Amino acid sequence: MPSVFALRLGLLATLACTQLTSPAWCADLDPRPIQPPLQRLVEQMTPQLRSVYQDLHAHPELGFQETRTAAALATAMRKLGFEVTEGVGKTGLVALYRNGTGPTVMVRTEMDALPMEEKTGLPYASKAKALFNGKDSFVAHSCGHDMHMTSWLGTAQALLGLKEQWKGTLMFVAQPAEESSGGAKAMLADGLFEKFGKPHYAFALHTGSMAYGTVGYVAGAATSNSDGLNITFHGRGGHGSMPAQSIDPVLMAARFVVDVQSVVSREKEPAEFGVVTVGAFNAGSAGNIIPDQARVLGTIRSYQDDVRSKLKEGVERTARATAAMAGAPAPEIKLTPGGDAVINDPALTQRTVQLFKTVLGEQNVVALSPSSASEDFSAFVNQGVPSLFYVLGISDPQRVAESKQAGGKPLPFNHSPFYAPVPEPTFQTGITTMTLAVMNVMQ
Ligand SMILES: [Zn+2]
Ligand SMILES: [Zn+2]
Numbered sequence: 001m002p003s004v005f006a007l008r009l010g011l012l013a014t015l016a017c018t019q020l021t022s023p024a025w026c027a028d029l030d031p032r033p034i035q036p037p038l039q040r041l042v043e044q045m046t047p048q049l050r051s052v053y054q055d056l057h058a059h060p061e062l063g064f065q066e067t068r069t070a071a072a073l074a075t076a077m078r079k080l081g082f083e084v085t086e087g088v089g090k091t092g093l094v095a096l097y098r099n100g101t102g103p104t105v106m107v108r109t110e111m112d113a114l115p116m117e118e119k120t121g122l123p124y125a126s127k128a129k130a131l132f133n134g135k136d137s138f139v140a141h142s143c144g145h146d147m148h149m150t151s152w153l154g155t156a157q158a159l160l161g162l163k164e165q166w167k168g169t170l171m172f173v174a175q176p177a178e179e180s181s182g183g184a185k186a187m188l189a190d191g192l193f194e195k196f197g198k199p200h201y202a203f204a205l206h207t208g209s210m211a212y213g214t215v216g217y218v219a220g221a222a223t224s225n226s227d228g229l230n231i232t233f234h235g236r237g238g239h240g241s242m243p244a245q246s247i248d249p250v251l252m253a254a255r256f257v258v259d260v261q262s263v264v265s266r267e268k269e270p271a272e273f274g275v276v277t278v279g280a281f282n283a284g285s286a287g288n289i290i291p292d293q294a295r296v297l298g299t300i301r302s303y304q305d306d307v308r309s310k311l312k313e314g315v316e317r318t319a320r321a322t323a324a325m326a327g328a329p330a331p332e333i334k335l336t337p338g339g340d341a342v343i344n345d346p347a348l349t350q351r352t353v354q355l356f357k358t359v360l361g362e363q364n365v366v367a368l369s370p371s372s373a374s375e376d377f378s379a380f381v382n383q384g385v386p387s388l389f390y391v392l393g394i395s396d397p398q399r400v401a402e403s404k405q406a407g408g409k410p411l412p413f414n415h416s417p418f419y420a421p422v423p424e425p426t427f428q429t430g431i432t433t434m435t436l437a438v439m440n441v442m443q
Helices: 002-019 024-028 037-058 067-080 145-161 183-189 192-196 249-259 261-267 305-325 346-360 377-381 397-403 423-440
Strands: 083-088 092-099 104-110 129-132 135-138 168-175 201-211 215-217 225-234 274-283 293-302 332-339 365-367 387-395
Touching: 037 067, 037 145, 037 423, 067 083, 067 092, 067 145, 067 168, 083 192, 092 145, 092 183, 092 192, 104 145, 104 377, 104 423, 145 168, 145 201, 145 387, 145 423, 168 183, 183 192, 183 377, 201 215, 201 377, 201 397, 201 423, 215 346, 225 249, 225 305, 249 261, 249 274, 249 293, 249 305, 261 274, 261 305, 274 305, 293 305, 305 332, 346 365, 346 387, 346 423, 377 387, 387 397, 387 423
Parallel strands: 104 168, 104 201, 201 387, 215 365
Antiparallel strands: 083 092, 092 168, 129 135, 215 387, 225 293, 225 332, 274 293
């Protein structure tokens, strides 16, 4: 792959600089050679980053426990010459590099992994374990955050190698606990923008199962609003043979799980996106005991604020009505805001996507539908920071093609135990695109 990649990127990067409106950093690129500086830098750092990726992959850590990961990133960034502050928002870190007068540009990575077992069979697969909710659990980088970190480090290195060609301040942020949606907020609560300055632009990438060498983007809302639901139905416990002496919370909760879907299907506009999922249902201990309470946990997803309000209100009303129908006390209802939708800035998206298309080829930059997943990158950027969150493809294109054929084997998605990004050229595309995106706003 590297030689094909080298040739292709070399030619395309040269193209980028002849077809665009001559950005300042293009001045140093000779239009004839097939290996312009960025491509050479990426090639030079590839063996080292291969090891970095495999090491991070084999040593995943859960949210707010990313001490080994954060220390490794801090050491690497210090070596590059960044001014690094650790322990921002518990385990988060901020790395600054000042290079003259110009905008401050934030590049975000996440550091956390998931409480699940990896089943990829890769030689560098994780065997790590850690405590999750008090229980011993496997830990795996099944969302690709290790790939994000590798691209983040490589981008920092590439930007320093090209520092004659941009001016401004790099603000590289490695956040903890993206999966539980608490990491970005913890960093903000710790004074991220007050202590280190509010960036003028922000970028983040996320791996997805599309083909490597491609990137995807959404103009506008890229990910969903997320709200957690936690409802406890209180009944009156008793003998399983004497339901008339009891108020059955299992029946109440079961009815709620079914009825709440009518909020989605009957109350929300059909064309608007909205999901209510109950993912956990906990009640009782034995078949002949009617318990005195039942608890359901779930998630509410939306893009639009009005849909979000409508779903939340509908969930609460359905829960209260279900309890009232059973003659039970009012349920305890906790709706906790997770993350807001990530909204890509239209002008920045267009400007960056245009550059990606020139460098990667029009067919390798794909307009995507918004994702129903959520991302707390929104917490950083919804405070008036123009930003772009884009998707980095990870899969062998042949496997992608096969998966689209009738009866083809589906590709593993994020959070699958089989999720296995092909390291190269995935991180190379990540570094190239992120470096160009950052330089594109630092002229
Ligand atoms: Zn994830
Ligand atoms: Zn993720």
